[in-house]
Amino acid sequence: MPGTDIAVTGLGLITPAGTGVEASWRGLLRGRSLAAPDPLLTGLPVDFSCAVPDFDADAVLGRRLSWRLDRFVHLGLAAARQAVADAGLDPDTWPSQRVAVVLGVGSNSLERYETAFRLLREDRIEDASPLSLPRSVPNMLAGEVGLDLGARGPNFTTNSACASGATAIGVARDLLRAGVCDIAITGGSESGRARGAAAFFGRMGALSQRRPPRTASRPFDADRSGFVLGEGAAVLVLERAADAAQRRAPVRAYLSGYGASADAYHFTSPHPQGLGAEAAMLTALADAGLEPDDIGHINAHGTSTVHNDVAESRALRRVFREPPPVTANKSVIGHTLGAAGAIEAAYTVLTLQHRTIPPTANLDKLDPEIDLDIVSGDPRPSSLNAAMSTSFGFGGQNAALLFRSP
CATH class of the missing domain: 3.40.47.10 (Thiolase/Chalcone synthase)
Structure with missing residues (x-):
């Protein structure tokens, strides 16, 4: 329920x-x-x-x-x-x-x-x-x-x-x-x-x-x-x-929210304003009963493609107004396609456990169209209690998972 x-x-x-x-x-x-x-x-x-x-x-x-x-x-x-x-x-x-x-x-x-x-x-x-x-x-x-x-x-x-x-x-x-x-x-x-x-x-x-x-x-x-x-x-x-x-099992994190949506816009390109991504994130927040200000970190889909990164950043700005620190794991491990959302979810759980946000590799000059706090260079210690992982795919498929600390 x-x-x-x-x-x-x-x-x-x-x-x-x-x-x-x-x-x-x-x-x-x-x-x-x-x-x-x-x-x-x-x-x-x-x-x-x-x-x-x-x-x-x-x-x-x-x-x-x-x-x-x-x-x-x-x-x-x-x-x-x-x-x-x-x-x-x-x-x-x-x-x-x-x-x-x-x-x-x-x-x-x-x-x-x-x-x-x-x-x-x-x-x-x-x-x-x-x-x-x-x-x-x-x-x-x-x-x-x-x-x-x-x-x-x-x-x-x-x-x-x-x-x-x-x-x-x-x-x-x-x-x-x-x-x-x-x-x-x-x-x-x-x-x-x-x-x-x-x-x-x-x-x-x-x-x-x-x-x-x-x-x-x-x-x-x-x-x-x-x-x-x-x-x-x-x-x-x-x-x-x-x-x-x-059964007294140690809990790494709680999965508190999930949201999914479809862009219904294009078979490969994301909606340029990230409307479907926004809908998935808002659904995950509502599902968890949390407000945007409760989220301390975003593990972004961040594919390194021209259109996806801008669309995702626009969606994040609308949902969070002042988005929390963002990282993009694909900068380090590449794009694992159908596995990406699961790997990034696991890394989000570990981010909460270790209270440390992994850095984004190769961020030399932030795109001026992207107004986000991207963690880069070194890992960033952070006292966070909830984090979101976003995933998007061809066909306009969008999913957002929201985790919180035990």
Whole structure:
């Protein structure tokens, strides 16, 4: 029911900033972009990305399971295991029928499909893996997590483009409020490091070609020219606050508000005034029963594209009048597409826990059209009790999540 807080009792994070919650948080606080040349993209006009370093799926998941799964499932499953362990839950003893899995994915696995389509074009069907479809379709992220953890409650993925991870968290919250489940494993995972993704986003003009790569992602900067492809996963374990208290589970934060909207304006460009973004933020505030002045930090969508950053800043100015300090994680870890909203939600929880706002990388000269207090240079200590994370995507999809300290 509205006004019912949902406890975040577990986190799992795998990002270009590091594997594991603490490693990823430390990497983010350094405030330096992790973009670098990517061997998978060699020869393309944009041949760099933000990759997860030193992630050995065979070692983490076992060779047989790793072979069967695709990269976006590798990352998501590993993050889900982390989150469940962090929450102190045991899949061997939990009420499996009451455990939901709701995860966001922005697209299919382009890398695997590229190989399969090449074999199809060359009339080499006999060489195609019989796993080409089941390892690559988006719903298998949730399906494989449920299978691995023995979670037998509602199980599905959400797709709202680059807002998918945030949408998944909001929908999982609604399932808990409605009493459909008692535990929700939620978040998102995606790897945009595929030649098709890099080529197609490049053709749209969405990717920055700035060199060196570490300077390319620069949200809110006057010289921004597009985003950098990334990969990663974040998973949150959500429970009703009363249930978390009953089992004496440590609570990292409370998810107090969720808002969603559609621009109904353009299939890729945001509304220039950010009207849909504004509506999602206002809905999240009303859902939480909070006023704009209660919010001490905004984790912005901040893609580093020309139109998105201006539209988002206009929406923030209208909602908050004097917006609180803002940061943009994509400046460091790149754009993780369907996972972005989940990763940024997890970082928002950590910001509240540590009372420290991570810096935005590469902010050399603030765009004069953007009137915001952007945290840059060094992390900023802050005594804050509530923070909002915003996510937007193609199709005019908007989502806002509001977290507060325990």
